[in-house]
Amino acid sequence: MSNQIDWTTLSEVEKIKNDSNYLRGTLKESLEDPVTGAIAPSDTQISKFHGIYQQHDRDVAKERKHQKLEPAFSFLIRVRLPGGIATASQWLQMDRLSDSHANGTIKLTTRQAFQLHGVIKRNLKPTIQGINEVLLDTIAACGDVNRNVMSHANPSESPLHAQVYKLAGDLSRHLTPQTGAYHEIWLDKKLVSSSKEETEPIYGDRYLPRKFKIGIAIPPYNDVDVFSQDLGFIAIEEKGKLIGYNVAAGGGMGSTFGIPETYPRLGDVIGFCKPNQVIDVAEKIVLIQKEHGNRENRKRARLKYTIDTNGIDWFRKELNNALGSPLEEAKPYKFTRNGDRYGWKQGTNGKWSLNLFVEGGRIKDSEQVALKTALRELAREVNDAQFILTGNQNLIIANTTEKEKVAQILKKYKVWPTPLSGLRQNSIACVALNTCGLAFAEAERYLPDLITKIEDILNKYNLIKEEIVIRMTGCPNGCGRPYLAEIGLIGKSPGHYNLYLGGSNTGNRLNTLYRETLTETDILTELEPIIEDFSKNRVKQESFGDFVIRQKYVTETNQGKDFRH
Structure with a gap:
């Protein structure tokens, strides 16, 4: 530990990272401890860098406490998957592991990644x-x-899409931590060097002040919600060729009730770079955040606050100085939607891809739909299929020549085709209860039922096919990007939600608080007259989010500093 750092001014996590010996901590000892199903408190921070969150089953917490038992600890494991593409064999392995070592389900996240839930400590390493x-x-x-x-989800849509997918992998590799801790702890590789010899060329020994997220979008589709990212790249095409990327910086969704200095923020478009400059631009922005990000208060530690504290002009100057030359002026572009496009699509390679809706991103069998079984059979029987995770928790069965076989298997298990409302197709829910320790209320387990009741209202006014973006989270941390939804619901306490309206269906505007602490009955009561008004008084092709602003149900919110809970 450096004697030149005043640790009393920094967050506790900063010291934990510094003392972790490049992310080793005491994880080995924690995993071997048979007395508890948990790991040491400091290791719960270090384990996150390894893709692991310690959780416990909150549904049984009171009963276990009454019986004087420790919480029912388990772990979430998140699998890194740049660009969201998995092979059939990788899908089958995730399916097997979910059954043998987890809770039998697979979660598709809003970052195009896999999550396994319910993994107990002794199964962490084999998983x-x-x-x-x-x-x-x-x-x-x-x-x-x-x-x-x-x-953007499918690289086979065009050569440009393939270039963007490759860039996602290149960025991921360049910015992956270099420590050998992961391979030593989980894969039983021998210690290659001592910590005195080991270095992290980009991150250093304390890594970043907070998490950092990157997304790449291809207009006119903003299916990665590029303005929600710390760093976004918007592909610019001219005459069918990729000429470069607009750069957006400072997005982020997290906030905290009762702390107004925390807020969601949209990224600012700060310029344009050529394809061969992207890696350098990303690295330099990461380094600026490493140097200037807030290490005292983790609630104010994201890049969005670094930019707002110092000013966007300061940030541009820092970046231009680091690059050695300024970014070019941003190029024109236009987004038309941030949802997925469902159904079949043929790629430039002549192969077919089918975008499937996955409610809440949860791969499981239910009494109505045997989704998990269907996808397992697909992975076994359709040899050339890829499985592409989208940024909206959905799945593309991609790049296959066996279109008819795919359709037959999905129909056999009642997965597809199935009628879905425009609202349900554009829904996102975070995990929330029963495993997320931050959640105040339900989200994934509850939103489908609430949507069914809202659909009754939409049917009443002939709006069942109208595409409206709805997102629900169990807390204000923003994992499901609720602040960009046309209808946002954020858990305040069990059974109670704040209702936010007025986000755009292209992801370029924040929503605004409309009503606080509503029950289900309150939510439906508040929404029905607005939906009725929308059915009668919208202008041609006007979206629901634009309508509620024009009709003054809420005022437009574009700047994070103007956002209020």
Whole structure:
């Protein structure tokens, strides 16, 4: 530990990172401790860099406490998957591991990654080893580093799409931590060097002040919500060729109730760079954040606050100085939507891809739909299929020549085709209860039922096919990007939600608080007259988010500093 650092002024996590010996901590000892199903408190921070969150089952917490038992600890494992593409063999391995070592389900995240839930401590190591057997890993899926890099879902749509997907992988590799800790702890590799010899060329020994997220979008589709990212790249095409990327910086969704100096923020478009400059631009922005980000208060530690504290002009100057020359002026572009495009699409390679809706991103079998079984059979029987995770928790069965076989299998298990409302197709829910320790209320387990009741209202006014973006989270931390939704619901307490309206369906505007602490009955009561008004008084092709602003239900919110809970 450096004698030149006043640790009393910094957050506790800063010292934990510094003392961790490049992310080793005491994880080995914690995993071997048979007395508890948990790991040491400091290791809960270090384990995040390895793609792991310690959780417990909150549904049984009171009963276990009454019985004088420790909480029912388990772990979430997140798998890094730049650009969201998995092979059939990788899908089958995740399916097997979910059954053998987790809770039998797979979660598709809003960052195009896999999550396994309910992994107990003794199964952590064999699960991660199983993940690595199919050339996947979990390093940097969480923690104060660059996380899974998102990109437009299907690289086979055009050569430009393929270039963008490749860039996602290149960025991920360049910004992955270099420590050997992951391979030593989980894959039983020998210590290659001592900590005195080991270095992290980009991150240093304390890594970043907070998490860092990158997404790449291809207009007119903003399916990665590029303005929600710490760093976004917007592909610019001229005459069918990729000429470069507009650069957006300073996005982020997290906030905290009762702390107004925390807020969601949209990224600022600060310029344009050529394809061969992207890696350098990303590295320099990461380094600026490492140097200037807030290490005293983790609630104010994201890049968005670094920019707002110092000013966007300061940030541009820092970046231009680091690059050695200024970015070019941003190029024109236009987004038309931030949702997924469902159904079949043929790529430039002549192969077919089918975008499927996955409610809440949860891969499981239910009484109505055997989704998990169907996808397992697809992975076994359709040899050339890829499985592409989208940024909206959905799945593309991609790049196959066996279109009819795919359709037959999905129909057999009642997965597809199935009628879906425009609202349900554009829904996102975070995990929330029962495992997330931050959640105040339900989200994934509750939103489908609430949507059914809102659909009754939409049917009443002939709006069942109208595409409206709805997102629900169990707390204000923003994991499901609720602040960009046309209808946002954020858990305040069990059974109670704040209602936000007025986000755009292209992801370029924040929503605004409309009503606080509503029950289900309150939510439906508040929404019905607005939906009725929308059915009668919208202008041609006007979106729901634009309508509620024009009709003055809420005022437009574009700047994070103007956002209020």
